[in-house]
Amino acid sequence: MFLTRFAQFSILFSMLISFCLPSSSFAAWKSPTYKGESIEVIDIHxxxxxxxxxxxxxxxFLYKTLPNWLPKGFKDWSLEAMANLVLKPYTPMFGVKQECLNAGLSMCxxxxxxxxxxxxxxxxxxxEAMLNDSRNRGPNGELWYFFGMASVNVHRFADAAEEELKELRRSLKHRMMKGIKLAFVHNELPMDDQxxxxIYSVAREFNVPVYHHIGSSPLRKMSDFKSEEERKKYLRSSAPSALEWAIERHPDVDFVLGHMGFDFNREGFDFTDEVYRLAEKYPNVHLEISAFGLANYDPEGKFMDAALRNLKSKNLLGRNLYGSDASGQxxxxxxxxxLTLKSMERVGLDANEARQVMSLNARKLYKMP
Ligand SMILES: [Zn+2]
Known part of the structure; x- marks a missing residue:
């Protein structure tokens, strides 16, 4: 989640609307177009x-986006009010589903x-409860607008791995839980710990892809760690090379490398080249383009342009997935x-290539109904 423009949405405004939200249905839906053709978009993130x-x-991280003079209690309260508006799926006007519909997405x-x-x-x-909700329907009332990805509490693996895997299996039995999502960097645990x-064996059992956050987290800088040893350990939670053992050991499990190894902190730990190396070497590696294209990281679109240009020249568009990771703003x-479609135009993708990235690859990988 990258809620950096939190402050732009004024606290007073959120206070007011939280008390007077209408219970109306969702606004009209319109599919995005690319080079004059309508194009389906699925946002996996x-x-x-x-x-x-x-x-x-x-x-x-979020407090820093609020005026410093606000009392802490008020900051807490406004965070909660904001999250209730923009991070719940079915809140009218501001919820995640409405954002997805505004974007013309067909599934999320x-x-x-x-x-x-x-x-x-x-x-x-x-x-699962959000998936089962009667409001989980597409713009024309069709079943399943949201699909899900299950996760595990990685902190419990040292002593309760079997319990965690059991819970993962239970969740993946839900027909719309389509994959596994892991973010070692947010837990500061090394991906190369066997x-x-x-987790990867369960992925194979259920034939679902495993999504990993790859690259740094904007919440924790390398410079926060005092010793070289700590920094090295932390790198093992985000560097794609720390995952290579699993990619190699499980050739029949699909791995999605999220954010393509982008360094959100610009501290000189960009793993983009490493991510391409893995994708070129292993056919079970897929790359996802979320978050790094946001205006606060890539105001001129040069990272997105470079990513799409490289994916095309390396013949990897067939294993590239669209995601935004932009909910909450x-x-x-x-x-x-x-911004993604504009970048595709600048880079010169044709409509079929754009369609592959924006939805067809996700339809195939996540076996959409
Ligand atoms: Zn995310």
Whole structure:
């Protein structure tokens, strides 16, 4: 979640509207177009959330976007009011579903998250309840607008791995739980620890892809760590090379490398080249383009242009997935569709290539109904 423009959405405004929300249905839906043709878009990367589970690093990050003179109690309250508006799936006008509809998306992936240090916890059962909700229908009333990705509490693997895997299996039995989502960097645990191997075996059992956040987190800088040893350990939670053992050991499991190894902190730890190397070497590696194209990281679109240009020249567009990771910032989900399509135009993708990235690859990989 990248809620950096939180402050732009004024606290007073959120106070007012939270008391007078209409219970109206969702606004009209229109499919995006590319070079004059309508194009289906599936966003695999959306978050829901709850301010009460947010961890200390997440809170710190968001507090900094608020005026410093505000009392702490008021900051807490406004975070909660904001999260209730923009990080719930079905809140009219501002909820995640409305954002997705505004973007013209035909389907959206909701991710379970275990990140008690940073963004907090959204467990599998919470996502399943959102999937089962009667409002989980597409713009024309069709079944299943949201699909889900299940997660595990990676902190429990040292002593309760079997329990976690059992819970993962339980969740993946839901027909719309289409994959597994992991974010080692948010938990500061190394991806190369083989105690996590069972997760990939479950992925094979259920034939679902495993999504990893790859690259740094805007909530934790390398410079926060004092010793070289700590920094090295932290790198193992985000560097794609730390995952190569699993990619190699499980050739029949699909791995999605999220954010393509982008360094959100610009500290000289960009893993983009490493991510391309893995994708060229292993056919079970897929790359996802969320978050790094947001205006606060890439105002001129040069990172997105470079990514799409490289994916095309390396013949990887068939394993590239669209996601935004932009929920929580009003207007950012539609904006991400627009900036991606604009970048595709600049880079010169044809309509079929654009279609592959924006939806067809996700339809295939996540076996959409
Ligand atoms: Zn995310």
């Amino acid at each position: 959306q978050h829901v959330g709850d301010a009460r589970t947010m961890g200390p690093l997440g809170k710190d 992936g909701l991710m379970a998250v275990y990140a008690p240090l940073t963004w907090g916890t959204v467990d599998n059962a919470t996502i 105690i996590f191997d069972g 009003p207007g950012a989900v539609p904006q991400y569709v627009k």
